[in-house]
Amino acid sequence: xxxxxxxxxxxxxxxxxxxxxxxxxxxxxxxxxxxxxxxxxxxxxxxxxxxxxxxxxxxxxxxxxxxxxxxxxxxxxxxxxxxxxxxxxxxxxxxxxxxxxxxxxxxxxxxxxxxxxxxxxxxxxxxxxxxxxxxxxxxxxxxxxxxxxxxxxxxxxxxxxxxxxxxxxxxxxxxxxxxxxxxxxxxxxxxxxxxxx
Amino acid sequence: xxxxxxxxxxxxxxxxxxxxxxxxxxxxxxxxxxxxxxxxxxxxxxxxxxxxxxxxxxxxxxxxxxxxxxxxxxxxxxxxxxxxxxxxxxxxxxxxxxxxxxxxxxxxxxxxxxxxxxxxxxxxxxxxxxxxxxxxxxxxxxxxxxxxxxxxxxxxxxxxxxxxxxxxxxxxxxxxxxxxxxxxxxxxxxxxxxxxx
Numbered sequence: 089x090x091x092x093x094x095x096x097x098x099x100x101x102x103x104x105x106x107x108x109x110x111x112x113x114x115x116x117x118x119x120x121x122x123x124x125x126x127x128x129x130x131x132x133x134x135x136x137x138x139x140x141x142x143x144x145x146x147x148x149x150x151x152x153x154x155x156x157x158x159x160x161x162x163x164x165x166x167x168x169x170x171x172x173x174x175x176x177x178x179x180x181x182x183x184x185x186x187x188x189x190x191x192x193x194x195x196x197x198x199x200x201x202x203x204x205x206x207x208x209x210x211x212x213x214x215x216x217x218x219x220x221x222x223x224x225x226x227x228x229x230x231x232x233x234x235x236x237x238x239x240x241x242x243x244x245x246x247x248x249x250x251x252x253x254x255x256x257x258x259x260x261x262x263x264x265x266x267x268x269x270x271x272x273x274x275x276x277x278x279x280x281x282x283x284x285x
Numbered sequence: 286x287x288x289x290x291x292x293x294x295x296x297x298x299x300x301x302x303x304x305x306x307x308x309x310x311x312x313x314x315x316x317x318x319x320x321x322x323x324x325x326x327x328x329x330x331x332x333x334x335x336x337x338x339x340x341x342x343x344x345x346x347x348x349x350x351x352x353x354x355x356x357x358x359x360x361x362x363x364x365x366x367x368x369x370x371x372x373x374x375x376x377x378x379x380x381x382x383x384x385x386x387x388x389x390x391x392x393x394x395x396x397x398x399x400x401x402x403x404x405x406x407x408x409x410x411x412x413x414x415x416x417x418x419x420x421x422x423x424x425x426x427x428x429x430x431x432x433x434x435x436x437x438x439x440x441x442x443x444x445x446x447x448x449x450x451x452x453x454x455x456x457x458x459x460x461x462x463x464x465x466x467x468x469x470x471x472x473x474x475x476x477x478x479x480x481x482x
Contacts, residue, residue, distance in 0.1 A: 116313030117313065244474065250451040254448075254450060
């Protein structure tokens with residue numbers, strides 16, 4: 089899992105983030121202690137504090153990184169080549185596949201928002217607002233060009249993101265189909281939902 | 286919130302379930318104690334044990350009741366009058382509106398499955414399987430009659446339920462639109478997604 093955060097240095101900080109994802113997923117953020125995280129990473133509690141001032145700081149690092157990744161993914165897909173439908177297909181396929189492949193970290197990213205300390209909470213809310221705005225603009229563009237037909241932009245963009253986010257809730261390593269196939273199937277469903285011609 | 290469980294007697298048991306929903310929602314199931322639940326219900330920890338043998342038993346009661354409600358809701362909608370599209374519209378509108386109106390209890394029902402003790406876990410998994418099966422059969426009927434056109438039944442039925450379930454994640458009392466309007470908008474989106482003519 090440490091390959092999720094190639095920019096995080098040193099390796100010990102990455103190992104702590106991976107251990108926190110597993111521990112938060114197993115017993116929830118509030119019931120996890122810094123000792124649980126450090127022990128799972130093969131370190132002492134004191135060693136954790138070298139890298140993170142608190143348990144909340146570990147959560148913030150995981151959440152910010154996941155939200156930045158999601159925003160970068162949808163922004164890149166929306167700015168790609170092709171029609172609005174082509175770009176929406178790429179956006180949904182990648183967003184869904186990521187929530188399936190990275191379901192453990194995605195659960196923390198999507199479900200542990202209220203535990204985030206300030207100012208990280210505001211920062212994450214802003215990243216979510218921008219992600220939603222990219223999706224909404226792409227739908228708006230498709231409606232304007234006649235490629236999509238959908239009566240309510242707000243509900244449509246919520247539904248597109250919801251379908252991806254909710255994959256993290258139920259996907260397990262035993263789930264079928266594989267993340268990429270699921271992404272392709274959901275992209276078809278979303279294009280139909282948006283009334284793509 | 287105690288009006289969620291009209292069949293639960295006595296009133297103290299209902300008050301404990303409502304207090305548990307609030308406490309689990311605030312700090313997660315694992316970080317909540319039986320004392321937290323009892324205190325929030327204005328009772329002593331010993332009084333809780335008169336009604337529930339454990340914290341897990343309170344969770345089981347909430348989860349079973351929510352899953353039974355969801356199954357009854359989709360079964361009744363799928364068996365109602367009208368075409369497959371008419372019935373799917375009612376099913377989605379009610380399922381979505383319930384997850385918005387009852388978002389607090391729905392979060393516990395949808396996100397605290399792994400904490401359920403046996404045999405309640407198996408019972409709940411069976412209720413979920415039957416709920417999914419009702420939705421899948423209705424889509425299958427619509428595809429067979431030419432009312433729907435969708436390439437993959439498994440992904441389509443997952444997506445229909447996902448859209449409703451994920452509402453519980455983000456809906457708050459400040460959210461717009463109101464639960465019934467959201468249900469109607471999502472019903473339109475689902476019918477488009479299923480290629481309804």
